[in-house]
Amino acid sequence: MTISEKIAGLPVAVNIAEPFQAQLTQAKPENGRTSGVTGHTEQSTPSTETYSSLTKSLYAADSSDYSKADAVNKQWRKMNTVNLFDVLNGTADTSNRTLSAGDVEKMLRQGGLLDEVSDTDFSMLKFEFSGLGFESGASYRSVASGEFRKNVEYLASRYAAMEDKIKTTYTGTEQKERLDRLNEMYETTLERAAKSYSEIVGGILEDYGVSGEKEKIYQSFKSGVDQKAAEYRTFLEQNKGFTGLEGTEDEWLLKDDEYIAARLRAQGNISGANASKSGEYSLQELDALGQYASSLSEMAAKANPYETNEERIGLDLAVLAMKTDLLGKEGNRSSAFQATLQKALGGYLNAFLEEFSRKLENNRKNARTAYDIQGNAGLDQNAVWSVYDKTMEQYRLSGNVMEALIKGAESGRAQYAEKMESSHMKEIYRYKNSGSYWNDFFGNSSDRKTGSYHQSGSIYEQYMMGWLDFKNSLGKGESVRMNLSLKPIDSYSINQSGNWVSTNV
Numbered sequence: 001m002t003i004s005e006k007i008a009g010l011p012v013a014v015n016i017a018e019p020f021q022a023q024l025t026q027a028k029p030e031n032g033r034t035s036g037v038t039g040h041t042e043q044s045t046p047s048t049e050t051y052s053s054l055t056k057s058l059y060a061a062d063s064s065d066y067s068k069a070d071a072v073n074k075q076w077r078k079m080n081t082v083n084l085f086d087v088l089n090g091t092a093d094t095s096n097r098t099l100s101a102g103d104v105e106k107m108l109r110q111g112g113l114l115d116e117v118s119d120t121d122f123s124m125l126k127f128e129f130s131g132l133g134f135e136s137g138a139s140y141r142s143v144a145s146g147e148f149r150k151n152v153e154y155l156a157s158r159y160a161a162m163e164d165k166i167k168t169t170y171t172g173t174e175q176k177e178r179l180d181r182l183n184e185m186y187e188t189t190l191e192r193a194a195k196s197y198s199e200i201v202g203g204i205l206e207d208y209g210v211s212g213e214k215e216k217i218y219q220s221f222k223s224g225v226d227q228k229a230a231e232y233r234t235f236l237e238q239n240k241g242f243t244g245l246e247g248t249e250d251e252w253l254l255k256d257d258e259y260i261a262a263r264l265r266a267q268g269n270i271s272g273a274n275a276s277k278s279g280e281y282s283l284q285e286l287d288a289l290g291q292y293a294s295s296l297s298e299m300a301a302k303a304n305p306y307e308t309n310e311e312r313i314g315l316d317l318a319v320l321a322m323k324t325d326l327l328g329k330e331g332n333r334s335s336a337f338q339a340t341l342q343k344a345l346g347g348y349l350n351a352f353l354e355e356f357s358r359k360l361e362n363n364r365k366n367a368r369t370a371y372d373i374q375g376n377a378g379l380d381q382n383a384v385w386s387v388y389d390k391t392m393e394q395y396r397l398s399g400n401v402m403e404a405l406i407k408g409a410e411s412g413r414a415q416y417a418e419k420m421e422s423s424h425m426k427e428i429y430r431y432k433n434s435g436s437y438w439n440d441f442f443g444n445s446s447d448r449k450t451g452s453y454h455q456s457g458s459i460y461e462q463y464m465m466g467w468l469d470f471k472n473s474l475g476k477g478e479s480v481r482m483n484l485s486l487k488p489i490d491s492y493s494i495n496q497s498g499n500w501v502s503t504n505v
Contacts, residue, residue: 065262065266066258066259066261066262067262068105068250068253068259069101070258070259071253071256071258071259072101072104072105072108073101074256074258075104075108076096076099076101076104078119078121079096079099079104080096080097108252109249109250109252111252120162120165120166120169120178120182120257122181122182122185125158125162125182125185126185128154128158129155129158129185129186129189130189132151132154132155132189132192132193133151133192133193133196134147134148134151134193134196134197134200134290135196136294138298138301139301140297140298140300140301141200141203141204141294141297142200142293142294142297142298143197143200143201143290143291143293143294144294145291145479145481146479147290148197148286148287148290148291148479149287149479151193152224152225152228152283153228153265154261154265155186155189155190155193155225155229156225156228156229156231156232157229157232157261157262157264157265158257158258158261159182159186159229159232160229160232160233160236160261160264161232161236161257161258161260161261161264162182162257162261163179163182163233164233164236164257164260165255165257165260166178166179166182167179186229190222190225190226191222193221193225194217194218194221194222194225195218197217197218197221197286197290198213198214198215198217198218198221199214200290200293200294201213201217201286201289201290201293201294202214202215202216202217202218204293204294204296204297205289205293205340205344207347207351208296208343208344208347208348208351209343209344209346209347209351210340210343210344210347213340216279216280216281217281217286217289219277219280220277220280220281220282220285220286221286223277223280224280224281224282224283224286225283227283228283232264235264235267236260236264242263242267243260243263279336281334281336281337282334284331284477285333285334285337287479287480288327288337288479288480289337289340291479291480291481291482292324292327292341292344292480292482293344295482295484296320296344296348298484298485299316299320299352299484299485300348300351300352300355302485303352303355303356303359304430305356305359305360305363305376305429305430306429306430306433307429307430307433307434307437308356308430308434309416309428309430309431309434310379310380310381310383310384310387311383311384311387311412311413311415311416311438312412312434312437312438313352313353313356313384313387314383314384314385314386314387314388314391314408314412315387315388315391315405315408315409315412316484317349317352317384317388318387318388318391318392318395318404318405318408319391319405319463319467319484320345320348320482320484321345321349321388321392322391322392322395322401322404323467323470323482323484324341324342324345325395326470326471326474327341327474327480328341328342330474330475331474353379353381353384356379357378357379360376360377360378360379361376361378363375363376364376371427374424374427374428375427375428375429375432376428376429377428383415383419386411386415387408387411387412387415388408390407390408390411391404391405391407391408391411392404393407394407394408401467402464402467405460405463405464405467406460409441409442409460412438413438413441416431416434416438417438419431420435437459440458440459441458441459441460442458442459442460443457443458443459443460443461456488456489456490457488457489457490459486461489462486462487462488462489463486465487465489465492466483466484466486466487466492467483468492469481469483469492469493470482470483
C-alpha cells in the first residue's frame with residue numbers, strides 16, 4: 001500500500017472532551033530523558049510540527065483567562081497527539097480517544113498524569129508567543145484597545161511562571177539548558193513586540209512632529225516588560241501559596257505553568273505604573289500613547305469630505321484638545337509624557353487640516369462634473385479656527401468641558417446658518433449634507449432636562465457620553481478610550497441622566 005493510500009484510509013480523530021485543534025508531528029520522538037528530579041521524565045519535542053490551522057482564536061493570549069477546564073483540555077490534547085510515522089505504520093496509540101474531559105480530570109486528580117503536566121512544553125510556548133502582536137487589521141495604523149495590556153501581561157506572566165517551574169523542577173545542567181532556551185524565546189518575542197509597537201505608535205507620533213519617539217518607545221517597552229516580569233517573579237517568590245490549591249484535589253494545577261501565569265495576571269497589585277528607567281515611559285503611559293496615537297490616525301483616516309464641514313472640524317479638534325489636556329494631567333503622568341501629548345496635538349491640528357484639504361483637492365481633480373468641483377471647494381481654515389478658538393477660550397476660562405462644548409457648538413451653528421444663506425455655500429457637499437448635525441445638535445431641550453433620551457441621542461448627548469466614558473476610562477486602570485468618533489448613546493455602558501448642561505465635568 002502506498003503512503004497516499006495509507007493517508008486516505010486514516011481514521012478521523014474525535015475529541016469528545018472539548019473542541020480544539022489536533023496536532024500532528026512529523027518526527028519520531030526520541031526516548032524519554034530523566035530529569036534531575038527523581039521520578040520525572042520529559043518527552044522530547046519533535047523537530048517539526050504541522051498545525052491543521054493557524055487562526056488568531058487559537059492563541060491562548062486572546063482568551064480572557066486560562067481556567068481549569070482549559071488545563072484539562074490541554075492534557076487531553078497531549079494524550080492524543082500522534083506521530084505521523086506511527087499513524088502510517090499502523091502503530092499509533094489511539095486508546096485515549098474515547099476519554100472524556102471528566103475522565104482526564106479524574107486521572108489528573110489521582111496523580112496519574114503529573115509527569116505530563118510537569119513537562120516544559122517549549123513548542124506550545126513558542127506557538128503562543130508567536131500570537132503576540134499589534135496589527136489591528138485596519139486600513140490605517142493603529143493598535144486595538146486592550147492589545148497592549150494583553151501582550152505585555154501575557155508575555156511577562158508566561159515567562160515568569162515557566163522560569164519558576166524550571167527552577168523548581170530541574171537542577172544542574174538540565175535547569176541551565178532549559179532556562180537558556182526560555183530566555184532566548186523571551187528575548188526574541190520581546191524584541192519583536194517592542195519593534196512592532198514602536199513602529200506603529202512611534203511612527204504616528206513622529207509623523208506629527210514628535211521626533212525620536214520610535215526609539216524611546218522601543219526602549220521603554222523592553223524595560224517595562226522586563227520590570228513586569230520581575231514583579232511577577234518577586235510575587236511568586238513571596239507568595240508561594242497564593243492560589244490556595246495546596247492540599248486540594250486540584251493541586252495538580254500548580255504544575256501547569258500556563259495556569260499559574262493566568263493567576264498572576266489576575267493579581268491587581270502588579271501595576272507597572274512607574275517607568276523602570278529615567279527618561280522612559282511607564283507601561284501605563286505606553287498604553288495611553290498607543291490609544292492616543294491610534295485615535296489620531298483613525299480620526300484623520302475617517303474624516304469624510306462629503307459630510308464634515310469646517311465648523312464641525314473646529315469643534316471636533318477642540319474636543320480632542322480638551323481630552324489631550326485631561327489625559328496629560330490625570331494620574332501620575334511624567335512631564336515627558338505630557339510634553340509628547342502637547343507636541344503631537346500641535347502637529348496633528350495642522351496635519352489634519354492639510355490632509356483634509358488634500359482629500360478635497362483629489363476629489364476636484366477626479367471630478368466628473370462642474371458640480372463636483374464646486375461640491376469639493378477648498379477648506380476655509382479661518383472658519384475652522386474660529387470655532388476651535390471659541391471653544392478653547394471657554395474651556396480655559398471655566399475648566400468645564402461641557403460649557404466649552406456648548407459655547408463652541410453655538411458659535412459653530414450660528415456660523416453654519418449664516419453660510420447657508422448663500423446659494424454658493426449650499427452647493428458645497430459637506431455643507432449640503434450636514435444640516436441635521438447642526439439643526440438638531442441639542443435635540444429637544446425638554447427631553448434633555450427630564451432625562452428621557454432617544455436611543456441614539458442628540459449630537460450633544462453623543463459628545464457628552466463620549467466624554468464621560470473617556471473620563472471614566474482614565475480612573476479605572478483601563479486602556480484609555482478617546483472616543484473621537486460619535487456613537488449612539490446606548491452603545492455606552494454609562495447610566496447618566498438629568499440636565500447635562502449644568503453638570504460640572
